[in-house]
Amino acid sequence: MSETMHRPLRIAIIGAGPAGVYTADSLQKADIDFEVSIDLFDRYPAPFGLIRYGVAPDHPRIKGIIKALHRVMDRGDLRFIGNVDYGTDIHLDELRTYYDVIVFATGAIKDARLDIPGVDAQNSFGAADFVNWYDGHPDVDRHWDLSAKEVAVIGNGNVALDVARVLAKPARQMLETEIPDNVYQGLAASQVTDVHVFGRRGPAQVKFTPLELRELNSIEDCEIVLYEDDFEFDEASEKAAEESNQVRNMVNTLTNWLLEQEDRPEGSGASRRLHLHFLEAPEEILTEHGKVAGLRMQRMELDGTGNVRPTGEMKMYPVQAVYRAIGYFGSAVPQIQFDEERGIIKNEEGRVLGADGQPVPGLYTAGWIKRGPVGLIGHTKGDALETIGHIIEDVDHLYTAENPDEQAILDLLASRGIEYSDWHGWKKLDNYEIQLGDMKTANGPVERERVKVVDREEQLRLAAARAREAAHS
Template sequence: MTEQTPRIAIIGSGPAGVYAADLLSRSEDGEDITIDLFDRYPAPFGLIRYGVAPDHPRIKGIVKALHKVMDRGRIRFIGNVDYGTDLTLEDLRRRYHAVIFATGAIGDAELNLPGIALEGSFGAADFVSWYDGHPDYPRSWPLDAAQIAVLGNGNVALDVARILSKHADDLLTTEIPENVYQGLRSSAVTDVHVFGRRGPAQVKFTPLELRELSHSRDVDIVLYEEDFEFDDASDALIKSNNQVKTMVSTLTNWLLEQEERQSDPQVQPASRRLHLHFLHSPVEITGEDGKVTGIRFERQQLDGSGNARGTGEHLDYAVQAVYRAVGYFGSPLAQVPFDADRGVIPHRAGRVIDADGAPIPGLYATGWIKRGPVGLIGHTKSDAAETIGNLLEDLPHLSDLEASDADVVELLQERGVQTTSWDGWLALDAHEQRLGTQHQLADGSSRERVKVVSREDMVQISRALQGATR
């Protein structure tokens, strides 16, 4: 039984990591637990900062909640630390009784499709990282396509389609970086097509995501009557699920409104169009000279159970870019078991297990790296509760640390790692807000913030001022 003050390391400071830290700090023995929260980026909040479209109004509320948890001072944030490079598992084992991995899933799931490697074929996760100002991604993005296909019917697919079709000036109220604004401003896009394999009742996005499409200025939503197919399973789902009922009702109303607009000669069409297609299964991305020139689909029909089957009819669309939004995928971590088929750390209720299925003492997982990239923030909270509950149950039985090594920050400094702190984040946060006040909008107001993109700049700003904010 450990008689030392329990020391817990959490790898990843996105919602999963922060919620796990919060639960630990508020547990019955929380006052006696030392919690260090590491992140590979200089700034905290992970997916909320680098994986969500900047024009989501609800994100501000999530950031405020996470900020409040961290600002209590019970959790030490140590940023700009790359697990596996700057710190090894052995380093952590010598300094912490338990390690929780909350690294999420930031890669694109593979899509085995002919032509997927053509120039102009992109992963949605990469595009999201670009428009969110991820420090490890290029500053520019090719936006010379007039017609674009987005594959997928989830929230990320709608985010990507909305950002691609939206006018750049309408994003100035958000925190998009200057390079992203300039890139989108020069975009040649006129038409963005979103394709789903099943019908309107089987979509995976949420009513909020769907409604946000209609908020884009000078963008017409285009629907197709032949895509509105409902089988017995669809009808049952509409009757039993209010969310599905709301989305189908919204789509149906848009279709009727579209017919009214088309019959009114006084209504001027928008300069951009966002097309929603259903019952389309991709067959091949076509190209010439190594570049995307089109995409072929097989028409689908519902089979009565809500699933779709091919009809043998093929449909071709001329596009110059294709974005696959078919899901995220986790990345392996050095010296930690990994399920390469599912992109997760194998575990039993949050306890990491080895190849024989036995729990590895002191190793835990939470969030998407634990359960896969599914579920919303609410699922992340309950997921963390399970993991932390089992960690606290195990804690009395975890071995005492054999060595009283120097503090981990001192170790990192010896290795030349320029770590950032919570005070450093407060300094960077204030700096980004000041940048926003320097940009005047058309209505006379200023931007709320401008996100700093360069890792070097983020570190410099954080480390120069991190001691002067508290």
């Protein structure tokens, strides 16, 4: 670093989800001989990204993650600037006027594409869209069509089980979570009786976790249905169960459920059933008058390596809705080179690459938009450390901001009439949601820790957005 430079390194992080917050926190805690000044931007008025808008609300452990992120942001050494959309409200060349470093941590929020006939039919849904609905995302429709009685969920990851669990759970059991009122009303009116979850490989190859699996057994008034023919294990499956406690636990859980099912009288009397299918791959979504009318699946078999091959045997399931939960996919970031096949920013260990394949000075990336939508929170922390390691290595060449004054970016946003939220405003919104939960608890049948505010304008009003305050001062 130049000895004549005495100001802090100005850093903008685009995305205030886990990847953005962990990157900011790691930079503040790094053993470095220079100061940093960090702003976290987010397109939503509220922080925490996928943790707030992409995880099922009935996961208690998620509350712990939010509390940890909240503690980081509440220290006061990071600045949150919400309701600012990169590429719309502010652009790359403008950010480079105010910051020396820009880190893109925009995540992956779209559904990966499933290329089979009928995928665009009415009532063929992307799981991410459904998750956004039940999590109270401010930019999605408040209504969700739950008129189908038999639905299919394609995928064997945690999101697939989240979707299946929410579809199968009685609305009264979801009422104790933070779901908004419109979501509760939608779930209460649901016509769903049978949820079929399909995985193309065997029970030993599923991608969900033991906790996700066990949570299915806590659904009230719902019978879990398994199929003996699906319990196929090859040499690779048996080896995986021997070497991995997680695989062994899941296989044992599923096998025990199958044995219990064989011992109980046919029909449990439950009003809903959750069917777990393995070794089934989607071939076609059948349609009638443009709507989902069924799902054609091809039977698969294990090939000895843990992978599968098609058998040619087909089966049709008479479902009226399909939820595609085969993974998330990143969205292109304006003015940044994007890998369309992988759905990530083109980068080398977090250094953003230009059209010539070389690192662009001052531009970095972290999280799912860097590595793809894989891994848990621990991976995100390690991922952030790799990126900031390169920022520290490159620091002597990073001072480029023409106007690094911390107030300058806020003045620009206010001059454009952009009603940005800040950390103080988020805490006001946070407290309001908690108070709303207290009010619902006092007048309702169950205790509620909070009730989410969905509407973006209402969020901004409650947060007393700073641009609005400036306009009336």
